[in-house]
Amino acid sequence: MSDYRMETKCVQAGYTPGNGEPRQIPIIQSTTFKYADSDSMGKLFDLEAEGYFYSRLQNPTCDHVAAKICDMEGGTAAMLTSSGQAANFFAVFNIANAGDHVVSSASIYGGTYNLFAVTMKKMGVDFTFVDPGCSEEELEAAFQENTKAVFGETIANPALTVLDIEKFANAAHRHQVPLIIDNTFATPVNCRPFEWGADIVTHSTTKYMDGHGAAVGGCIVDSGKFDWMAAKEKFPGLCTPDMSYHGITYAERFGREGAFITKATAQLMRDFGCTPAPQSAFILNLGLESLHVRMPRHCENAQAVAEYLEKHPKINWVNYAGLPSSPYHDLAKKYMPGGTCGVVSFGVKGGREAAGKFMAALKLAAIETHVADARTCCLHPASSTHRQMSEEELIAAGVPGDLVRLSCGLESREDLIADLAQALETI
Numbered sequence: 001m002s003d004y005r006m007e008t009k010c011v012q013a014g015y016t017p018g019n020g021e022p023r024q025i026p027i028i029q030s031t032t033f034k035y036a037d038s039d040s041m042g043k044l045f046d047l048e049a050e051g052y053f054y055s056r057l058q059n060p061t062c063d064h065v066a067a068k069i070c071d072m073e074g075g076t077a078a079m080l081t082s083s084g085q086a087a088n089f090f091a092v093f094n095i096a097n098a099g100d101h102v103v104s105s106a107s108i109y110g111g112t113y114n115l116f117a118v119t120m121k122k123m124g125v126d127f128t129f130v131d132p133g134c135s136e137e138e139l140e141a142a143f144q145e146n147t148k149a150v151f152g153e154t155i156a157n158p159a160l161t162v163l164d165i166e167k168f169a170n171a172a173h174r175h176q177v178p179l180i181i182d183n184t185f186a187t188p189v190n191c192r193p194f195e196w197g198a199d200i201v202t203h204s205t206t207k208y209m210d211g212h213g214a215a216v217g218g219c220i221v222d223s224g225k226f227d228w229m230a231a232k233e234k235f236p237g238l239c240t241p242d243m244s245y246h247g248i249t250y251a252e253r254f255g256r257e258g259a260f261i262t263k264a265t266a267q268l269m270r271d272f273g274c275t276p277a278p279q280s281a282f283i284l285n286l287g288l289e290s291l292h293v294r295m296p297r298h299c300e301n302a303q304a305v306a307e308y309l310e311k312h313p314k315i316n317w318v319n320y321a322g323l324p325s326s327p328y329h330d331l332a333k334k335y336m337p338g339g340t341c342g343v344v345s346f347g348v349k350g351g352r353e354a355a356g357k358f359m360a361a362l363k364l365a366a367i368e369t370h371v372a373d374a375r376t377c378c379l380h381p382a383s384s385t386h387r388q389m390s391e392e393e394l395i396a397a398g399v400p401g402d403l404v405r406l407s408c409g410l411e412s413r414e415d416l417i418a419d420l421a422q423a424l425e426t427i
């Protein structure tokens with residue numbers, strides 16, 4: 001990790017060109033890499049030497065960008081994936097397999113909920129979902145003998161609940177398992193979960209990191225702090241020889257700093273191939289270069305919009321952690337003193353029907369499943385991203401039927417508020 005401040009890391013970390021080399025990260029658009037003799041390539045396969053041989057496993061462009069995010073989060077190793085879904089899948093499946101169990105916050109992204117509750121369940125991994133506001137005793141009761149990880153989102157999409165990271169980290173560590181935090185909405189500019197005890201961080205880089213709605217992607221970062229060998233019997237995948245990889249014991253060979261990401265690359269990327277395109281990594285890096293400039297503006301716009309909506313007679317409620325009325329205001333001040341994110345949710349009086357009419361009347365805010373874009377966008381989750389959930393599940397996930405999610409972009413806040421005002425006139 002470099003000693004530079006976040007602003008400098010956003011612009012320059014991860015890639016330092018040598019004399020006469022390109023100033024911008026080169027796009028290495030090549031599936032494969034050439035060697036003079038088989039022995040030197042063999043050393044790469046044995047993980048004895050570092051280098052590239054096939055872009056399904058690793059590519060230099062992607063690695064430079066992963067190294068930047070790693071530095072921004074304060075981690076020791078990182079990898080890019082083709083999507084945020086792949087990042088969360090890999091982060092969990094790297095340590096929890098058939099017969100294992102994971103404790104997760106119930107307030108998480110709909111796609112992740114589906115991945116855990118449906119798809120990974122079919123693979124034999126069981127999840128217990130807990131209310132993120134639960135007491136320490138309730139959290140404690142969710143653990144089982146076979147629990148291998150704890151999962152939560154810094155700021156949940158779309159419920160916008162703020163996780164008490166320290167509470168979840170302490171519970172995880174009492175049971176000698178790591179805490180995995182999806183830090184997509186906060187980004188390392190606003191929160192660095194490793195500073196609060198998290199062990200692994202994931203991102204959907206599709207959101208603020210890219211920031212322009214241009215490239216789907218994900219990232220996993222390891223803090224290098226979790227001692228796998230101290231809980232050897234829980235993590236055989238890291239602490240016993242991998243017969244599919246020349247008998248390597250990842251935790252021994254690569255230590256705390258490198259074991260998790262090396263295993264995820266050597267096994268999961270090899271076998272599942274959720275590889276990011278070098279071109280997408282390049283685009284992601286352009287977004288990262290201005291992340292520290294964009295995040296404060298997203299937050300300022302969201303704060304102004306939230307304050308406006310809270311006073312509006314046609315709005316039932318507003319959920320934004322930057323408002324003193326938010327139940328998450330104190331947690332947000334603790335974990336994200338510089339601001340949370342640009343996403344605001346609110347309930348329109350008149351429920352589903354009024355919400356639909358209001359959204360159709362918006363001119364600047366486009367209806368999209370996307371968030372965290374330079375352009376303002378909005379969504380009615382109950383009829384789109386979360387439509388596979390029952391009414392009870394919707395409420396448990398913090399996404400009631402009248403909820404509208406508004407992702408404030410980088411436009412003028414006066415124009416955004418004027419657009420909301422004219423759309424609210426129509427209902």
Ligand SMILES: *Cc1c(COP(=O)(O)O)cnc(C)c1O
Binds near residue numbers: 084085185203204
């Ligand atoms: C969007 C999102 C994901 C999934 O990421 P994709 O890049 O769309 O696959 C995961 N977690 C959170 C919090 C998200 O917002």
